[in-house]
Amino acid sequence: MAGLYLYGIPLDSAEFERFRDDYNYWLRYNGRVDLDDEGIRDAYRRDNFVTANAPGGRVATAAKPVRPIDVPMLGGRDFAEGVWLAQRVPEIMNYSFPAVNWKGVRVLGRGGMGTVGHWSYDKTQANLPLTCDVAVKEIMDPRYDLTDEANLMLKIPENSEHALRLVKDPRFADLGLEGLPNAWMGVTKRLIMEYYTQGTLLDLLKRRIATQTKFSEYTLWLIFECLIDGISLLEYGEELGFNAVSKQAVIPPLALDWKQGIVHFDLKPSNILLEKTRSHAYTPICKIGDLGLAQVIDVNITLSEEKKKMYRSDGTPGYYTPEQFSLRWNALDWDTSGVAGLYGYATNVWQVGAIMWELAMFRRLNQVSNFLPAGTINGVAPLGETYGRDIETSTYSNGLQELILACLYEKPGFRPTLPFLKTKIIGALEPLDSQGVEPEPWASFRAPDPVERNPPVVPPVDPAPIIPPAPPPVVAPIVPPLVAPAPAPAPAPVRNVIYRCTFILADGSQCKNQRKLPFGAPNPRCTTHANLVRYP
Template identity: 30%
Template sequence: MGFRDVQREQTDYFAFHRMGRASAWSRQKRREAIHNLEFPRRRPARWPGFGPPPPHHLHPGRHTFREPEPYRKSQEDEKKEGPSTGVQRRARRLERLLAQEGMRFEKVLGWGGFGMACLFSMSSGEKVVVKIELEGRDTIEKERRNYELMRDAHHVLHMYNLAAEEAIEESDLAAGGLFLEFMERGTLEKWIVKMAKERKTFSDRALWTIFDCLVRGLVALAYPGTKWRAEESARDFNESPRDTMVHFDIDPTNLLVGGFGTFGQRNHAIVPIHKIGDLGLGEIFNFRARRETERVWYARQSGKAYLYTPEQFTEEWDWHIAAPASDGAPTAGNYRESMNLWQMGWTMYALITLCWPNEKKEPFVYASRVFDRPVKDATYGGDLLYSGRYDDTDRDLRRVVAQCLYHSPLSRPTLRELEVHIRDKLRTRLNNSEEEARAWAKRFYGEPERRRPAPPPAPARERWNMGAHHPNRFGGAARARFGQVFSNESILDLERVRRRRADEDHRPVIRRQPQPRRFWRD
């Protein structure tokens, strides 16, 4: 299939998507229509925009917006039936393999078409998630690089470098593996479903606190590779992000809930810490990358269909053969930090409504002030403000979330504006005090664990294929990171160093000797 055929196919698919009929689209059935499709469009000369609002939008109310579908069952509930026989077989092989490294198998956490994640306990008692790739699609290596860029962030999942990684890479079990931080309270979706089943709602203070956590994670994605000394803050920068990591898959299933306690300099006593995970689809986009035609077009269908952003599904694409940003398009293909914010806005929408977003996204023209600037644009969160279903939730929070769901990236709030506004909001008295919020968290999430302040994350082990030079002696930071491992248990494989620098081999260059099993983390 040629690239022009890909463009025609995407144009036809997203026409169905905008009508809320993406699940009915079929490549086979639409083959002739795709072949005869006019692409690019010639008339009118450019996308005309949304036009005048329909009559029922002039006096909005409950009848204006379709009621979304409530959350009833999470992915974790669906997987309680147990993994398939093939997944169980691979899990047993992984268990035997890592038992030699002193790691004890606990359970299978999840699985899919390309990989699975298992929980293991180490000899120290700490738990770690082992994620392996079952097909050679290089997604694990891409995800590894993304986690390395986030190694100092407090609100993005941490990756560990363990000696057992080499055992997986040298086996024929998987194409690659990752060792990730274990979040003891599972996915955010699990807690949304629990709240929906109890027929209750999150308190305003809990919602603002969770929002603060999620925005901190977005700041980390906006400035990849930053060494955060305290906590992620957009106020540390005087300029807008340039090399943003666009996640493409931010939703409640990829947001993890951890424990109570102090992380960095922030005390999570009202709600547990929330972190962004699953960076497998993440890509770095800057000014130049947004003008690479094939790259932006192929990224158009990255992520889950129900969470495609306006940058992906807007009709504005139909007028552009090249990268839309190179032709000055304000929305189509403008992959930047505001795209992550739009998907995070849907997560906040789910926390407020306890519902899935509708398959058909209904734009509602909404004029407001986004902090210090007047904006009139179409938002996809109009029902938060005018349906009357969610009036018990703080209106200011609903207004900010609706602004995060604006169609145009330039209309949405900046991370700096959000950070300042959330900080000021948490200092005010909301519908409950901090003491009441802590008592609620204790009942809802379970007894808060007594945790010591987490030490700052150590720098990740350097990977030679990213341009670094291998050390010519073992001392200083290398010896501090690995202890006495270099002196009596491991050797430097010079052949692997040569092959790694030539980008022919990606295995660790430190090869272990057959000594008593140990592990290290950084």
């Protein structure tokens, strides 16, 4: 390969190796095969992108096997989680509310960048904190500093219920108190957030799949509205209003001072948190959570190619947007394609559409197959290609199907605006309300109570007869001989076990690779997906 170059980069250099890995990763994500170095050189940005997808829908693909309901368990799922739940959390434990009264109840979620757990304060105490139940998010690596996420959470006004809020002001890690190295200097190690009692949207979806209980159309419209309210917060700093006379959603006046929208990049069912509130009588409220990958992006400023590429891998495989995974990145006209790197509010809209598609179809959206619908989208001819053709086989109304397909347009510029979405959703809900459509019972949404993991079984014992004690015998004191202390037992050897890789592939399936790791290893990965930065 000596003497071969790609845009001035030698093909035998470390820089090209990184480029090749990235290039082939996105090829595989789109269902293509890897190219060798010369193949990449001969294909990369030589020609304009050519669309080759045929119009029309298709029959539904087979659903995945049904799994049993996942009941939340108290305590750690393994030794490492148990140790983590037993740790001291200085942000909530102090002289007024000592550690002895706090308990790490269970782990709520764990990923490549951190762990979230539920801590609860003993409510029998006379002196109680303002919030007795909190969700604690903690990072184990200072490279994943939570300061930016904390600042974004503080940026969102507190008067909205549709975004997860902090219950304690963030603070930098105390190196002396926690015995941390200097790498943690100026790093926010933990966030203390409100606790969500009803779990996540993914938890609810799994329960519905396990019982094969489809969401009613009324429920899906209510969840749709909740998600749009959430991403409106990210875009405008406030939720959209609604003019009852004109029947149109309106942007709040204070949004003019917001200027820059927040692109979440990682909207997915497990990052939508559920809670029961008085303001949402029929379904749990949906809260936007986990702003760890979110970015403030001003659409009036053109991002550099380097910046656009940097955001490509922000998110979760299976929930990337066309702005990230499209093969238009490799075409000569990538920068004018209307797709590659065009991040903004429409990026959030696409991921909301992917969530709604998953709720309707009980499986993840197929991101490889885009198509040009044969029918209409929102009552007009399709503006371009979209994703999720299988939804056309569902029993939901054309209005709901078409609005989801509109959110999933390949080109961000074709996706509906947030006021348009809010208007359409309320327009669909009002006739259902006037018809007296019955909501689903709350029991179908309620999260099961956590249970003890492997509770001890104590067999019943018959009471022993009461026998009066005999008088104690009189004995001379015994002086034990001096014996050298026994040597300390040798530490038990670390037991290695075979784990299956926890990485989720683009098609929604779990990686089948296996790897032998020490017992209790957190987030086990195979050697291919061990890099948590590249494969979060």
